Amino acid sequence: MNIRMVLLASAAAFAASTPVLAADAIVAAEPEPVEYVRVCDAYxxxxFYIPGTETCLKIEGYIRFQVNVGDRPGNSVTRPNDSDWDAVTRGQVQFTAKSDTEYGPLTGVIVMQFNADNATDQNAILDSAYLDIAGFRAGLFYSWWDDGLSGETDxxxxxxxxxNSMRYQYESxxxxxxxxxxxxxxxxYKAGETSNNVxxxxxxxGTAGAFSYQITGGWDFDNEDGAIRAMGTVEIGPGTLGLAGVYSSGPNSYYSSAEWAIAAExxxxxxxxxxxxxxxxxxxxYFGGGTAVPDDFDGLGDAWKVGLTVDYQIVDNFYAKASVQYLDPDDGDDSTSGYFRLQRSF
Structure with missing residues (x-):
């Protein structure tokens, strides 16, 4: 056997004794678990559930375009408008979070509001921010005195x-x-003072069938005066009749427009x-409002006001509103004002 045959035989023997190694298998990476948004229908x-939590969140708001008309339609001391009309735009968004606790639902609300009188005159404000649990509420929120009749005249x-308030409200x-x-x-506040009180x-x-009612009162400790108001609505014929009356012992932060007033719509x-x-x-x-008020209402004349408001739903979540008001005070000039509004809610 020559040398070539010896080498070939050795190579064949080595190959036969060496195990065959397979190529490494390709293993696909497992996908990361994804938690999709779940609907929360408890509230x-x-x-919807915030992913990874048991807290439910709701996002809502509106976009509003409005044209004000009349005497000083800007209706602002800090931003007066000398023309007879003024266009404004507003965007508002509200976040409401709720979760169950041993004391009942724990609620948190944040409302942000963005206003634009024009491209350069804009502001962003915190319109509300409060927590609520078991009837107790604390934070920045609107009082019962913000409620009113459905029109724009009252x-x-x-x-x-x-x-900024703390309150407890029982509800059935x-x-x-x-x-x-x-x-x-x-x-x-009154002359020579500043507004810094409680x-x-x-x-x-509540409601009783077709009738709803509200009685609201407040005492202003700094001005040492208070006000009380009664308001009710009842369904009659093709509409709803609303009546309200308010009395103020003197100008105070709860009511300062007049010593007394009655309204109907x-x-x-x-x-x-x-x-x-x-x-x-x-x-x-009649005093007419504003933050700087007289010591009392003595000697002031009366006033009356009449108005008309029209609401129209164009499509779902898209509304139009038009309002015109006429005011005639004994101690001042009469005035006419109003606005036209388009609003998309979501």
Whole structure:
């Protein structure tokens, strides 16, 4: 056997004794687990679970375009408007979080509002931010004095209704009653003073068949005066009749427009989409509002106001509103004002 045959035989023997090694297998990486958004129907429509938690969140809001007309339609001391019309735009978004606890639902609300009078005159504000559990609420929220009739004629609320407050409100299916302590730093003040005080308010209301009612009161400790208001609505014929009356012992942060006032309206449901609301209000010892107020209402003249508001639903979540108001005070010039509004809610 020559040398070539020896080498070939050795190579064959080595190959036969060497194990065959397979190529490494390709292993596909397992996908990361994905938690899809789940609907939370425990608190009504629109809520979903925040991924990875048992907290339910709802996002809602609106976009509004409005044209104000009349005397000083800007209606602002800090941003007066000398023309007879003014266009404004607003965007508002609300976040509501809820979760179950041993004391009942724990609720947190944040409302952000963005206003634009024009491209350079804009502001962003915290419109509300509060926590609520077992009837107890604390934070920045609107008081019962912000409530009113459905039209735009009535002037039966506070100059400022958004306060840092603490309140407790008991609620049943058709009745509620509550008490609040309100910081009134941006309320009304008298000559030579500043606005830096506190108030206590109460609210009682409910429904009884086609009738709804609310009684609201408040005492302003710094101004040492208070106000009380009663309001009710009842369904009559093709619409809803609304009546309200308010009395103030003196200018205070809860009511300062007049010593007393009565208001009435009839909201006519003309069609499923159209509502027409004529209304009227009469003031006794009319001051007219504002934050700097006189010591009392003595010697002031009366005033009356009449208006018409029209609401129309164009399509679902898209509305139009038009309102015109005429005011005639004894101690001042009469005025006409109004606005046209388009609003898309979501």
């Amino acid at each position: 009504g429509t629109g809520y 002037d039966i609320g506070s100059v400022v209704t958004l306060h 299916g058709t009745f509620y009653a509550g008490l609040s302590v309100d910081e009134l730093e941006d309320g009304v 108030g206590v308010a109460f609210g009682v209301g 009839y909201a006519i449901k003309a069609t499923d989409k159209l509502k027409i609301t004529p209304a009227v209000q009469y003031y006794g010892n």
